[in-house]
Amino acid sequence: MKQKNSHFSTSFFCMSLSGMVRHGILTLLLLTSITVLAQQQGVISGKVIDNSTRLSLPGATLRVNMGNRYTVSTQTGEYEFLGVPAGTYEVSINYLGYRSLVKTVTVAAGVNTKVDFELDYGDTQLGEVVVMGDRLRGQASALNQQKNNPNIANVISSDQVGRFPDANIGDALKRVPGIAMQNDQGEARDIIVRGLAPELNSVTLNGDRIPSAEGDNRRVQMDLIPADMVQAIVVNKTLTPDMDADAIGGSVDLITRASPNGQRISATLSGGYNPIREKALYTGGFVYGNRFANDAIGMILSGSYNNNDYGSDNIEATWVEDSHGNAYVRQQDIRRYDVQRIRRSVSGSFDFRLGDNHTLTAGAMYNWRDDLENRFRFRIDNINPTYDDSNPSVITGYTGRVGRELKGGASGKNKNTRLETQQVQNYSLRGDHLFGSSVDMDWAASYSTASEKKPNERYALFRSGGFPVSFNGDSRFPLYTVTSGDQMGLGFNEITEGHGFTRETEFGAKLNFRVPLSVVEDQKGRLRFGGRLRLKTKVRDDIAFEYEPLNESAFATLADVETVNFHRPLLIGDAFVPGRFITPQFLGGLNLSDATQFEEEAIPDDYLMENYDARESIYAGYLRWDQDLSNTFSVIIGARLEHTGLEYTGNVIEDEEDLLGSRTIRNSYTNIFPNISFKFTPTESFVFRGAFTTALARPNYYALAPYLSVIPGSDAEIYAGNPDLNATYAYNGDLMIENYFKSVGLISGGVFYKRLNDFIYTFVDQQYTAQKFAADFPAENNPIAPGETWQFTQMRNGSTVDLYGFEVAFQRQLDFLPGKFLRGLGIYANYTFVASNAKGVTDEDGNERNDISLPGTVPHMLNGSISWEDSRFSIRASAHYTAAYLDELAATRFDDAHYDRQFFLDANAAYKIQRNLRIFAEANNLTNQPLRYYQGIRSRTMQAEYYRPRFNLGIKLDL
Numbered sequence: 001m002k003q004k005n006s007h008f009s010t011s012f013f014c015m016s017l018s019g020m021v022r023h024g025i026l027t028l029l030l031l032t033s034i035t036v037l038a039q040q041q042g043v044i045s046g047k048v049i050d051n052s053t054r055l056s057l058p059g060a061t062l063r064v065n066m067g068n069r070y071t072v073s074t075q076t077g078e079y080e081f082l083g084v085p086a087g088t089y090e091v092s093i094n095y096l097g098y099r100s101l102v103k104t105v106t107v108a109a110g111v112n113t114k115v116d117f118e119l120d121y122g123d124t125q126l127g128e129v130v131v132m133g134d135r136l137r138g139q140a141s142a143l144n145q146q147k148n149n150p151n152i153a154n155v156i157s158s159d160q161v162g163r164f165p166d167a168n169i170g171d172a173l174k175r176v177p178g179i180a181m182q183n184d185q186g187e188a189r190d191i192i193v194r195g196l197a198p199e200l201n202s203v204t205l206n207g208d209r210i211p212s213a214e215g216d217n218r219r220v221q222m223d224l225i226p227a228d229m230v231q232a233i234v235v236n237k238t239l240t241p242d243m244d245a246d247a248i249g250g251s252v253d254l255i256t257r258a259s260p261n262g263q264r265i266s267a268t269l270s271g272g273y274n275p276i277r278e279k280a281l282y283t284g285g286f287v288y289g290n291r292f293a294n295d296a297i298g299m300i301l302s303g304s305y306n307n308n309d310y311g312s313d314n315i316e317a318t319w320v321e322d323s324h325g326n327a328y329v330r331q332q333d334i335r336r337y338d339v340q341r342i343r344r345s346v347s348g349s350f351d352f353r354l355g356d357n358h359t360l361t362a363g364a365m366y367n368w369r370d371d372l373e374n375r376f377r378f379r380i381d382n383i384n385p386t387y388d389d390s391n392p393s394v395i396t397g398y399t400g401r402v403g404r405e406l407k408g409g410a411s412g413k414n415k416n417t418r419l420e421t422q423q424v425q426n427y428s429l430r431g432d433h434l435f436g437s438s439v440d441m442d443w444a445a446s447y448s449t450a451s452e453k454k455p456n457e458r459y460a461l462f463r464s465g466g467f468p469v470s471f472n473g474d475s476r477f478p479l480y481t482v483t484s485g486d487q488m489g490l491g492f493n494e495i496t497e498g499h500g501f502t503r504e505t506e507f508g509a510k511l512n513f514r515v516p517l518s519v520v521e522d523q524k525g526r527l528r529f530g531g532r533l534r535l536k537t538k539v540r541d542d543i544a545f546e547y548e549p550l551n552e553s554a555f556a557t558l559a560d561v562e563t564v565n566f567h568r569p570l571l572i573g574d575a576f577v578p579g580r581f582i583t584p585q586f587l588g589g590l591n592l593s594d595a596t597q598f599e600e601e602a603i604p605d606d607y608l609m610e611n612y613d614a615r616e617s618i619y620a621g622y623l624r625w626d627q628d629l630s631n632t633f634s635v636i637i638g639a640r641l642e643h644t645g646l647e648y649t650g651n652v653i654e655d656e657e658d659l660l661g662s663r664t665i666r667n668s669y670t671n672i673f674p675n676i677s678f679k680f681t682p683t684e685s686f687v688f689r690g691a692f693t694t695a696l697a698r699p700n701y702y703a704l705a706p707y708l709s710v711i712p713g714s715d716a717e718i719y720a721g722n723p724d725l726n727a728t729y730a731y732n733g734d735l736m737i738e739n740y741f742k743s744v745g746l747i748s749g750g751v752f753y754k755r756l757n758d759f760i761y762t763f764v765d766q767q768y769t770a771q772k773f774a775a776d777f778p779a780e781n782n783p784i785a786p787g788e789t790w791q792f793t794q795m796r797n798g799s800t801v802d803l804y805g806f807e808v809a810f811q812r813q814l815d816f817l818p819g820k821f822l823r824g825l826g827i828y829a830n831y832t833f834v835a836s837n838a839k840g841v842t843d844e845d846g847n848e849r850n851d852i853s854l855p856g857t858v859p860h861m862l863n864g865s866i867s868w869e870d871s872r873f874s875i876r877a878s879a880h881y882t883a884a885y886l887d888e889l890a891a892t893r894f895d896d897a898h899y900d901r902q903f904f905l906d907a908n909a910a911y912k913i914q915r916n917l918r919i920f921a922e923a924n925n926l927t928n929q930p931l932r933y934y935q936g937i938r939s940r941t942m943q944a945e946y947y948r949p950r951f952n953l954g955i956k957l958d959l
Contacts, residue, residue, distance in 0.1 A: 042107040045080035051118040059145030067522030097140035170222030177830035186947035195834030196249030197856030211450040211504035216702035241622040241638035259298025260289040270954020279309035313570035314945040324393035331381040357434040372417040375407035403463035410456035416588030440514040454500035462490040498544035523628040532620040544606040547598040562586035571946040605656035612705035615647040650707030663706040665723035703795040726758040745812030756801040764891035768792035799840025807832040844891035875909040900932035
């Protein structure tokens with residue numbers, strides 16, 4: 001089956017490969033000539049470290065006094081100058097917030113001359129030494145990396161993360177300009193970059209893509225990884241040709257801790273309080289690193305543990321509109337969640353220096369989260385209005401069905417809760433090699449896996465219909481109240497148990513070369529080229545059963561089982577009382593496998609359509625040329641070629657539960673991604689950047705799965721996957737201006753524009769005919785009789801999206817103000833505006849919808865914080881605001897789901913007891929900000945979930 005939007009066919013890909021082979025031969029000849037020339041040259045290399053803390057300093061600018069020759073230190077503080085002619089030179093180093101340093105170096109032909117730089121922090125202004133505190137050192141590290149990054153990016157150092165009260169990576173990322181986070185149970189989970197939904201962004205670990213533990217999409221759950229497990233977070237908002245192309249909004253790279261320059265020991269221990277359930281919060285962490293064998297071997301080990309026992313109070317509503325234009329709630333929930341999340345994370349990195357020119361690095365990270373949850377759900381559904389006899393358009397009352405459901409699990413490992421275990425693992429091996437004095441090569445191989453297991457997930461529902469109910473008339477906080485009837489007499493409906501399993505794996509390998517190549521005299525030039533392989537698998541294999549008790553009298557009504565009564569109102573208001581439910585212990589203790597007590601029956605409609613198997617293979621090659629045209633102006637020109645092969649299998653189902661077979665679809669497409677960017681630095685502190693880049697976003701796994709579910713009868717519905725979905729391809733334009741302050745600060749502003757082709761949305765056709773089915777599924781039996789119309793739902797490609805916006809940021813220590821107190825103040829603020837217009841979206845009748853924005857486009861994002869710090873004490877208040885935005889397109893504007901605006905206020909403080917020991921206190925969500933969705937218009941609440949603030953107190957040792 002041919003991919004309709006393939007920018008180049010598979011045959012063209014083969015031609016491209018043969019062309020790349022020819023170019024490879026020419027490249028080898030070029031490398032040979034460079035190697036001969038390099039025999040008269042040498043190398044200068046070494047490391048840049050903080051003289052006080054002995055920690056590496058990434059992002060330092062080093063220059064040798066030979067034309068415009070410079071380089072930038074890596075994440076591990078290492079640097080190198082290739083192809084330096086034999087002779088004596090001066091090497092200077094510049095780093096924001098640190099004193100400059102110059103060293104004299106003598107280079108011999110064919111020799112790698114090692115020169116390390118140990119910098120002292122502080123700067124001399126007007127004869128006075130300004131000394132940085134711990135927070136400013138972290139800020140200096142981040143800003144130096146950001147300043148010298150070849151593309152438009154934001155960088156957060158581990159020290160900066162520690163200065164905010166953020167427990168996981170997602171909470172730390174929401175401080176970055178242009179970043180918004182979608183929350184789950186009060187914790188930041190899914191990332192939105194510059195208004196683009198999580199599926200349009202990528203998350204990597206040391207450059208390797210992190211697989212997703214979720215069953216149907218490519219989202220990486222950012223709340224899975226503790227914030228203290230990384231050394232830095234780099235948010236790349238533009239791409240270079242050597243980076244994977246699947247990041248339209250941006251690529252978030254999590255940089256793990258590297259081996260230190262000497263022994264390092266760090267430990268954290270804290271305890272907290274969650275008022276919503278009056279439960280405790282525990283956190284612990286450690287870091288140990290050292291070097292051995294005359295510094296030839298380095299290692300760092302780290303671990304983290306977090307136990308958060310809390311919950312949430314929730315209401316949900318589904319709105320419909322009758323033929324008279326009356327909007328009313330068709331289904332309403334009152335929900336109480338009791339949640340415990342236990343995170344464990346361990347990582348290790350080892351490097352082996354095989355001489356001056358060769359290094360091997362091995363790394364591993366393992367994250368494991370147990371999410372234990374009980375949900376107590378009071379639901380009134382099947383709500384039908386009654387109308388005034390004299391005026392049939394006026395609603396006078398309602399009747400509905402009442403149900404009380406517990407979500408829990410088996411006893412034992414599940415602890416009578418729904419247990420969701422997610423694991424993410426990454427193992428990597430990397431080699432860095434220098435051949436002669438001019439050829440740099442690195443290679444890497446990695447294996448990553450993410451899995452989600454939900455064993456013995458149980459539900460128990462008691463439900464009866466025909467209750468008269470009254471509505472409170474408040475669309476913001478909708479509530480139906482049962483006016484008569486015995487809710488303890490609710491009849492037994494069902495007990496179910498499900499087992500869920502999802503696993504995604506990715507094997508990756510890459511090979512990169514870097515050689516000097518300049519066409520401008522006395523200017524730096526570098527040619528980079530390489531290849532990339534990614535082999536991915538994804539499988540979801542769920543199953544569920546229903547259990548009918550043989551002793552019907554023991555489960556006849558809710559009054560016949562063990563119950564618990566939640567009489568305390570939810571945070572939403574005094575009228576929202578959950579009431580009585582079956583206890584988790586009773587449900588968990590049932591022996592459902594005992595055939596003398598329960599009759600088991602599979603529930604295929606719960607899992608047959610959901611299960612699928614996916615295989616993807618991605619082959620890539622790139623060419624990147626960095627050239628300085630003058631001392632102030634540089635460009636990057638290049639392109640990337642990616643070929644994607646797909647093999648997907650999905651089920652064919654009739655009447656939701658009859659498995660007729662499976663469908664397997666194979667597909668492939670090839671894309672070329674041209675790229676050009678430039679950087680203009682007229683002064684040491686001023687940077688002007690621009691970029692034109694291309695990128696893509698592959699469809700979600702489940703959207704591509706070729707399942708087909710036919711549901712005949714009165715509903716007459718068809719649900720289908722779409723293996724012919726085109727990947728979304730984007731053209732991006734970016735401009736950014738940055739001015740860096742010597743006293744460690746930044747003011748910046750930029751604009752961006754994106755044109756997305758073939759974006760993906762949910763398509764609903766209410767007039768689906770036999771002719772349409774025959775055209776879409778020619779190999780399947782046609783279930784639609786001539787003249788009939790069914791409802792058809794499938795993910796489809798829209799036409800185009802135009803997205804544009806701007807962002808501004810400011811951060812600075814106010815050290816220019818008079819007096820010690822005022823000079824201790826610091827400000828951090830940023831604002832982002834985004835707008836979009838999507839074309840090609842049709843409604844349920846096939847008419848194109850106008851004035852539609854791309855789901856996930858957050859129009860306004862604002863971060864701000866004010867801090868004060870001296871040599872011992874620091875305190876910070878932080879605010880985060882996102883405006884309301886469209887989250888999910890439905891068949892009609894009435895049913896569109898919107899994510900409501902949010903405003904968070906957090907605070908934290910720390911006191912240094914002695915040089916290496918400090919205590920800290922944190923408070924999150926002081927505004928008690930709920931998660932809220934609304935349907936169509938803001939006044940119609942779909943969901944409102946409250947969490948209350950969270951408090952934490954701890955101690956940190958850092959040697």
